[in-house]
Amino acid sequence: MAHGPAKGIGRWLFTTNHKDIGTLYLWFSFAMFLLGGSFAMIIRAELFEPGMQIIRPEFFNQMTTMHGLVMVFGAIMPAFVGLANWMIPMMIGAPDMALPRMNNLSFWILPFAFALMASTLFMEGGAPNFGWTFYAPLSTTYAPPTVNYFIFAVHIMGASSIMGSINIIATVLNMRAPGMTLMKMPMFVWTWLITAFLLIAVMPVLAGAVTMMLMDINFGTSFFDAAGGGDPVLFQHVFWFFGHPEVYIIILPAFGVISHIIPTFSRKPLFGYSSMVYATASIAFLSFIVWAHHMFLVGMPIGGELYFMYATMLIAIPTAAKVFNWISTMFRGSMTFETPMLFAIAFVILFTIGGFTGVMVAIAPADVQYHDSYFVVAHFHYVMVAGAVFSGTAAVYYWLPKWCGRMYDESMAKMQFWISFVGFNVTFFPQHFLGLAGMPRRYADYALQFSDWNMVSSIGAFTYGASQLLFLFIVIRTIRSGTPVSEPKVWEGAEGLEWTLPTPVPYHTFSTPPEVK
Amino acid sequence: MSRRATMLFALVLAPVMSLAASGKVLAEEAQRWAVNMPRGVTSVSNAIYDIHMIAFWICVVIGIGVFGVMFYSMYAHRKSRGAVAANFHENTTAEVVWTIIPALILIVMCIPATSTLLKVYDTSEAEMDIKITAYQWKWQYEYLGEDVVFMSELATPETEIYNTAPKSQYYLQEVSEPLVIPVNTKVRFLITAKDVIHSWWVPDFAVKKDAIPGMVNETWTSVDEPGVYRGECAELCGQGHAFMPIVVNVLEKEEYSAWLSEKKVEVAAIRELTKKTFTLDELMAAGEEAYNRSCASCHMANGEGIPGVFPGLKGSAVATGDISKHLDVVVNGVAGTAMQAFGGQLSEVDLAAIITYERNAWGNDTGDAVQPIDVLKFKQGQ
Numbered sequence: 026m027a028h029g030p031a032k033g034i035g036r037w038l039f040t041t042n043h044k045d046i047g048t049l050y051l052w053f054s055f056a057m058f059l060l061g062g063s064f065a066m067i068i069r070a071e072l073f074e075p076g077m078q079i080i081r082p083e084f085f086n087q088m089t090t091m092h093g094l095v096m097v098f099g100a101i102m103p104a105f106v107g108l109a110n111w112m113i114p115m116m117i118g119a120p121d122m123a124l125p126r127m128n129n130l131s132f133w134i135l136p137f138a139f140a141l142m143a144s145t146l147f148m149e150g151g152a153p154n155f156g157w158t159f160y161a162p163l164s165t166t167y168a169p170p171t172v173n174y175f176i177f178a179v180h181i182m183g184a185s186s187i188m189g190s191i192n193i194i195a196t197v198l199n200m201r202a203p204g205m206t207l208m209k210m211p212m213f214v215w216t217w218l219i220t221a222f223l224l225i226a227v228m229p230v231l232a233g234a235v236t237m238m239l240m241d242i243n244f245g246t247s248f249f250d251a252a253g254g255g256d257p258v259l260f261q262h263v264f265w266f267f268g269h270p271e272v273y274i275i276i277l278p279a280f281g282v283i284s285h286i287i288p289t290f291s292r293k294p295l296f297g298y299s300s301m302v303y304a305t306a307s308i309a310f311l312s313f314i315v316w317a318h319h320m321f322l323v324g325m326p327i328g329g330e331l332y333f334m335y336a337t338m339l340i341a342i343p344t345a346a347k348v349f350n351w352i353s354t355m356f357r358g359s360m361t362f363e364t365p366m367l368f369a370i371a372f373v374i375l376f377t378i379g380g381f382t383g384v385m386v387a388i389a390p391a392d393v394q395y396h397d398s399y400f401v402v403a404h405f406h407y408v409m410v411a412g413a414v415f416s417g418t419a420a421v422y423y424w425l426p427k428w429c430g431r432m433y434d435e436s437m438a439k440m441q442f443w444i445s446f447v448g449f450n451v452t453f454f455p456q457h458f459l460g461l462a463g464m465p466r467r468y469a470d471y472a473l474q475f476s477d478w479n480m481v482s483s484i485g486a487f488t489y490g491a492s493q494l495l496f497l498f499i500v501i502r503t504i505r506s507g508t509p510v511s512e513p514k515v516w517e518g519a520e521g522l523e524w525t526l527p528t529p530v531p532y533h534t535f536s537t538p539p540e541v542k
Numbered sequence: 543m544s545r546r547a548t549m550l551f552a553l554v555l556a557p558v559m560s561l562a563a564s565g566k567v568l569a570e571e572a573q574r575w576a577v578n579m580p581r582g583v584t585s586v587s588n589a590i591y592d593i594h595m596i597a598f599w600i601c602v603v604i605g606i607g608v609f610g611v612m613f614y615s616m617y618a619h620r621k622s623r624g625a626v627a628a629n630f631h632e633n634t635t636a637e638v639v640w641t642i643i644p645a646l647i648l649i650v651m652c653i654p655a656t657s658t659l660l661k662v663y664d665t666s667e668a669e670m671d672i673k674i675t676a677y678q679w680k681w682q683y684e685y686l687g688e689d690v691v692f693m694s695e696l697a698t699p700e701t702e703i704y705n706t707a708p709k710s711q712y713y714l715q716e717v718s719e720p721l722v723i724p725v726n727t728k729v730r731f732l733i734t735a736k737d738v739i740h741s742w743w744v745p746d747f748a749v750k751k752d753a754i755p756g757m758v759n760e761t762w763t764s765v766d767e768p769g770v771y772r773g774e775c776a777e778l779c780g781q782g783h784a785f786m787p788i789v790v791n792v793l794e795k796e797e798y799s800a801w802l803s804e805k806k807v808e809v810a811a812i813r814e815l816t817k818k819t820f821t822l823d824e825l826m827a828a829g830e831e832a833y834n835r836s837c838a839s840c841h842m843a844n845g846e847g848i849p850g851v852f853p854g855l856k857g858s859a860v861a862t863g864d865i866s867k868h869l870d871v872v873v874n875g876v877a878g879t880a881m882q883a884f885g886g887q888l889s890e891v892d893l894a895a896i897i898t899y900e901r902n903a904w905g906n907d908t909g910d911a912v913q914p915i916d917v918l919k920f921k922q923g924q
């Protein structure tokens with residue numbers, strides 16, 4: 026175990042080292058983030074003014090679809106898997122992940138999945154154009170022929186996620202250092218453990234949905250085809266049975282990250298640790314029983330509507346408890362505001378705003394007006410971008426010095442934070458107004474009364490997009506020439522096993538398990 | 543509360559607005575920079591608006607409280623001010639309190655939400671029924687029991703969309719023929735679709751319901767004020783999703799009856815035309831117009847289609863081959879593809895003109911003139 030990394034490309038292709046694999050995941054996810062981001066830039070450029078200027082509606086739909094798919098499955102999910110790979114073994118005092126070869130495989134099938142999906146952009150008929158929610162029959166009978174590539178790609182991503190999850194569960198349950206009971210586990214580990222169970226539960230459902238599509242398209246079945254006795258609404262039930270837990274799959278690890286950063290920079294232990302654990306678990310449980318709140322207008326019986334409305338509102342309670350806990354952690358702390366903390370605070374504010382609009386859209390009668398409008402687009406970008414992406418960025422600033430033993434440039438990073446923060450809000454806050462004023466989502470072109478806010482939103486989007494290039498620059502510069510740091514506790518207030526390791530973290534760590542008090 | 547609320551909204555959220563000067567300018571600017579939901583013109587839209595505002599203000603109050611504490615402690619408990627961290631990390635009372643208070647607030651919100659939802663769902667005792675059928679990318683309105691049915695599709699010309707002509711005031715919000723309903727009348731809508739899922743949305747009525755193939759959804763409205771109201775398709779339905787607006791013309795009851803009788807006369811006149819024989823030129827002229835309206839979104843105005851998605855008709859075997867095959871495709875559609883059955887959507891006259899046009903335009907030059915009566919015979923002969 027004394028050897029270091031192998032040389033050359035082989036190091037990355039055949040690696041079974043959790044840190045290497047974590048790095049691969051993170052770079053892959055950032056590449057996908059830029060790809061999905063460039064799709065978003067095309068969308069916002071087209072929507073800058075009314076009228077079709079740069080692309081045709083057909084291509085616009087491909088862009089919205091690919092943007093959603095690439096961001097959810099290519100950027101956000103792999104980013105948190107990357108963080109898990111890096112941090113979970115270090116946090117629980119394990120030498121590596123439990124199943125290192127499977128770890129390698131679960132990463133390396135991902136680039137193939139996305140290459141396959143992106144290649145459809147260059148094929149006849151174009152890329153998937155039915156939205157990231159791919160409702161049948163638009164995605165079956167009426168889909169371009171490339172839908173088969175999409176289905177195959179989704180299967181591969183699903184397999185990757187399931188393998189990743191099994192690995193995380195096996196690691197967390199079997200490889201904790203002596204003395205680390207479940208209720209002593211760091212929050213990031215807890216949130217990932219719960220997320221991994223969610224993934225194992227719902228990825229097969231997604232696989233089922235796309236397999237039924239495949240059968241309908243190619244083998245003459247009629248799962249979702251009313252003319253053959255099937256039901257298009259069935260598709261939505263199956264999809265959202267996967268899709269709702271999916272949004273918590275994305276956000277729970279983000280909660281975990283924030284639960285580390287806030288205590289560190291408040292120099293005070295996390296408030297309400299055990300209630301955080303229970304809140305996470307109950308959010309995960311509730312996420313399985315609220316799916317049809319995405320379908321309030323499909324013509325469900327009123328009993329169903331009421332049930333899904335009440336159940337959805339319940340989620341607000343554990344979520345609010347989390348926010349209160351973070352704020353209580355800050356309260357009477359001794360705070361400093363380094364970049365990770367700035368992103369974490371922005372997360373708390375913006376995610377809470379997304380939570381507010383979440384409660385609003387959960388009100389079934391009001392959702393008559395909100396549903397499928399830009400209000401919903403604003404809502405989910407507040408929870409997905411300000412939630413997942415901000416916390417991912419916070420995590421990188423927070424742990425990067427530990428990983429590579431070099432400190433990022435604080436003032437440049439703060440500038441990047443402020444550009445992102447302003448850019449993000451200028452992009453998405455006006456989208457609330459657009460939705461309330463009646464602009465539907467996924468519109469390639471719009472009526473004149475929506476012109477002004479759309480222009481504002483596009484300007485914000487370009488700003489936000491540019492700030493991500495700055496982020497890339499900062500990270501590369503840190504890795505290559507950042508100021509060296511060597512104390513194990515890079516941050517004064519940081520607690521946990523990972524901060525007992527030398528900085529930069531050696532290639533192999535915890536070959537002998539540490540003892541937890 | 544409405545106007546004041548909107549103003550507050552605007553002042554809090556869009557400081558741009560406060561720059562606008564006098565009354566009229568302010569009103570115009572408020573329209574351009576609209577930030578809130580319309581109150582609308584139905585009892586349901588008013589009820590929904592109220593719930594929306596209640597929810598909004600509850601969120602504002604909670605937000606001020608929560609962020610207030612956070613900003614206070616960010617100010618007061620910062621290391622640079624010499625703050626020393628306390629060491630508490632739980633407080634059961636606080637945790638119980640902040641579980642119970644949100645729960646109570648949610649219960650309070652559920653009460654008006656439930657009663658409004660019951661209202662939205664109450665389609666009983668409707669005074670008239672209109673069946674709305676969504677197609678890619680247009681709406682068909684059928685006045686049940688009145689023998690009146692027509693298509694309503696985008697009237698904005700391509701030139702405006704592709705920026706070669708200036709955009710008119712109701713850009714993308716104007717249709718070939720609006721839905722017409724009487725004021726203060728409970729109208730039930732029976733909503734379905736023929737191809738993919740669409741969603742019929744008129745914000746001022748607070749009516750939005752998915753149009754799903756193979757299912758008929760019900761909803762209703764009763765409009766308080768005559769006027770023209772505009773809406774749009776809200777569920778992604780393909781490339782024409784943004785281009786299938788809704789316009790509803792709400793008339794006084796007498797005007798509505800007059801419109802309805804006129805409409806019936808018109809329908810009878812069109813039926814009469816079916817018996818007439820047209821010249822090739824007449825059919826070509828009518829056909830070009832109707833083709834551009836109903837078919838060009840897929841097959842393109844130049845007849846070349848979109849490769850891999852929609853076949854071109856220029857030189858196509860069907861458009862230059864056997865007429866009855868051509869009739870069959872257009873009248874009955876091609877099952878399992880985007881090619882719809884136009885037999886029930888277009889009049890015999892339009893169908894004859896379109897088919898004639900397709901057989902002679904773009905160098906297809908078959909010389910065939912298909913007459914409305916041929917179409918009728920084809921339909922009846924099936």
Ligand SMILES: [Cu+2]
Pocket residue numbers: 676679739740741775776777778779783786
């Ligand atoms: Cu539609």
